[in-house]
Amino acid sequence: MRSGIVVQVPASPGDGGGGRLKVLYIVGFDRSGSTILANIVGEVDGFVHPGELRRLWELELRAPNRKATCGCGKHVRDCPYWQAVLQSAFGGIGPGQAVDPADVFRWQQRELREIHVPRLVARRPGQTMTRDSLRRYADVATRLYRAVAEVSGARVVIDSSKWPGDAALLNLLPDVEPYFLHLVRDPRGAVNSRYRRMRRERGRASMLRMAYDATRWTSINLEAVAIGRREQRPRLQLHYEDFVARPRETVDSILRFVGEVSAQSPFLDDRTVTLSTNHTVSGNGSRFRTGEIEISQDTGWRHEMSRTERLLVTTLAYPAMRYYGY
Numbered sequence: 001m002r003s004g005i006v007v008q009v010p011a012s013p014g015d016g017g018g019g020r021l022k023v024l025y026i027v028g029f030d031r032s033g034s035t036i037l038a039n040i041v042g043e044v045d046g047f048v049h050p051g052e053l054r055r056l057w058e059l060e061l062r063a064p065n066r067k068a069t070c071g072c073g074k075h076v077r078d079c080p081y082w083q084a085v086l087q088s089a090f091g092g093i094g095p096g097q098a099v100d101p102a103d104v105f106r107w108q109q110r111e112l113r114e115i116h117v118p119r120l121v122a123r124r125p126g127q128t129m130t131r132d133s134l135r136r137y138a139d140v141a142t143r144l145y146r147a148v149a150e151v152s153g154a155r156v157v158i159d160s161s162k163w164p165g166d167a168a169l170l171n172l173l174p175d176v177e178p179y180f181l182h183l184v185r186d187p188r189g190a191v192n193s194r195y196r197r198m199r200r201e202r203g204r205a206s207m208l209r210m211a212y213d214a215t216r217w218t219s220i221n222l223e224a225v226a227i228g229r230r231e232q233r234p235r236l237q238l239h240y241e242d243f244v245a246r247p248r249e250t251v252d253s254i255l256r257f258v259g260e261v262s263a264q265s266p267f268l269d270d271r272t273v274t275l276s277t278n279h280t281v282s283g284n285g286s287r288f289r290t291g292e293i294e295i296s297q298d299t300g301w302r303h304e305m306s307r308t309e310r311l312l313v314t315t316l317a318y319p320a321m322r323y324y325g326y
Contacts, residue, residue, distance in 0.1 A: 019175070020174075020175055020176060020177040021145055021146060021149055021157065021175060021176055021177065022155060022156040022157070022177050022179060022258055022260075023145055023156070023157050023158075023159060023170060023176050023177070023178050023179065024041070024047075024156055024157070024158045024159070024179045024181055024254070024258055025159045025161070025166070025167050025170055025178055025179070025180055025181065026038060026158070026159065026160045026161070026162055026181045026183055027162055027163070027164060027167040027180055027181070027182055027183070027220075027223075027224040027227065028162050028182055028183040028184055028185075028220065028221065028224055029162070029184075029185065029187070029190050029213075029216065029217045029220050029221065030162065030190065030194060031185070031189075031190045031191075031193035031194050031284070032162075032183045032184065032185035032190055032240050033183065033185065033240045033243060033244065034160040034162055034183055034283070034284075035051075035160060035280070035283040035284035035286050035287050036284070036286045036287075036289075036293075036295070037160075037183070037243060037250075037251075038051075038158045038160040038283075039275055039278055039280070039286075039287060040247070040251055040266055040273050040275070041158055041251055041254055041255070042158055042278060043266035043273070043274070043275060043276065044251075044255065044260075044262050044264055044265070044266065045262055045264045046154055046155040046156060046260055046262065047154055047155070047156045047158060047260070048148060048149070048152040048154035048156070048157055048158065049158040049160065049278060049280060050085075050148050050152075050157065050158075050159070050279060050280060050281055051071065051160060051278075051279075051280030051281040051282045051283045051287065052159070052160050052161040052162070052280075052281065052282040052283050053141075053144060053145075053148075053159050053161055053166075053281065054108065054112075054159075054161040054163055054166050055068075055161070055281065055282040056068070056076070056101075056144075056281050056282070057101045057104040057105040057108060058105055058108075059076070059281070059282060060076065060077075060093065060101040068281060068282065070082060070279050070280065070281060071277065071278040071279055071280035071281075071283075071287045071288060072277050072278070072279055073277075073288070076281055079279060081151065081152075081279040082279065082281070084151045085144070085147045085148055085151050086147070088147040088150055088151060089143040089144050089146065089147035090140075090143065090147075099140060103136075104137065104140055106133070107133040107134070107136055107137040107140075108137055110133050111131065111133055111134045111137055111165070112137070112163065112165030112166055112168075112169065113165060114164060114165065114219065114220075114223070116165060117164045117165055117168055117223050117226075117227075118226075120165060120168035120169060120171075120172070121168050121171075121223075121226055121227055123171075123172055125171055125172055125174070126174065127172070129172070137169075138169060138172060138173060141166070141169065141173065142173050142175050142176065145157050145159075145176060146175070155260065156179075156258055156260055160280075160283060162183070162220075164220055164223040164224060164227060167180060167224070167227045168223075168227050171227070171233060178233055178234075179233075179234045179235075179236070179257065179258050180224070180227060180228045180233055180234065180235040180236070181235075181236050181238060181254065181257075182221070182224045182225065182228065182235060182236065182237045182238065183238050183239075183240060183243075184221055184237065184238070184239050184240065184324050185239070185240035185241070186240070186241065186301075186321075186326050187214055187217040187218075187313050187314075187317040187320075187321060187326075188301045188305060188310055188313050188314065189240070189298060189299070189300075189301045190213075190217060191210055191213050191214060191217070191301075191313050192300060192301035192304055192305050192309075193298065193300075193301075194213060195209065195210060196300070196304065199304070205309065207308075207309070207312060210309060210312055210313060211312055211313075211316060214312065214313040214316035214317045215316050215317070217317050217320070218316075218317050218319070218320040221320055221324070222320065234257065234258075236253070236254065236257045238250065238253075238254075239324070239325075241297065243295075244295055244296060244297040244298075245297070246270070247267070247270070247271060247273070247295040248265070248267045248269075248270045248271070249270075251265075251267070268292065271294050271295050271296075272292055272293070272294045272295075273292070273293055273295065274291065274292055274293075275289060275290050275291065275293055276290060277290055
């Protein structure tokens with residue numbers, strides 16, 4: 001059984017001073033509650049949640065045929081907030097501009113795939129980046145974080161990308177003070193949430209894809225632990241189930257974790273929160289929900305998954321499930 005809401009790895013000395021920007025990076029498997037959690041924390045003064053920033057470049061490549069939709073309901077390229085961010089960071093983006101999304105996406109795919117995470121984790125902060133694509137992507141990431149903070153006036157940028165490669169890169173950015181929030185959810189709940197729509201549209205989910213995701217659940221969570229431990233960076237381990245059971249207490253713990261305790265709270269009571277319109281560039285569909293929202297646990301996997309599906313996911317993820325108390 002889990003022993004509490006969080007497990008904290010002591011941080012190395014440093015409080016984000018010296019001009020370094022605090023970035024709270026949520027790392028973990030998909031469909032673990034990161035969007036709603038980050039949106040709640042983003043309501044606190046001094047915090048901003050721009051969504052899954054790593055997906056900005058991929059989504060921009062689809063424009064104008066399939067434009068990326070901001071949390072405010074507008075397309076990213078039409079949103080005044082994102083126009084200001086991209087202008088501040090790069091003077092605009094696109095073919096012929098200083099930054100082309102096609103280039104950034106190519107650098108991202110070349111340097112930050114899961115296979116490269118051990119190499120990134122092994123690098124020391126301050127070590128020269130000899131690979132041109134890694135150096136260029138690191139510069140773009142730093143400028144983007146800075147511009148989001150500048151336009152929003154925030155002290156802490158919350159990145160809910162969850163991808164281990166981008167999390168490992170944060171350790172190498174000299175102008176960023178990273179705080180890692182390792183979010184873990186029961187793999188049966190996470191995998192079921194990913195294939196709920198497929199089951200609804202096709203009548204069944206893909207067993208092969210479920211098997212693949214069950215193994216990825218293990219690898220991503222192991223990588224998340226390694227990333228925080230490499231330089232003893234501040235790391236907070238949080239279970240989705242504990243968050244939905246005690247949302248207000250959980251958010252208070254996160255504020256203390258990054259050293260930004262605030263008297264302001266978006267909570268009306270222990271379970272009900274008020275969310276305003278956000279400017280998340282990507283994330284779960286819950287990012288479009290505003291107004292009063294009661295936080296509740298999604299336990300649909302218990303009756304939506306077949307016995308075979310539950311057995312498949314449990315068998316493949318079992319060692320890590322035991323480690324995390326499931």
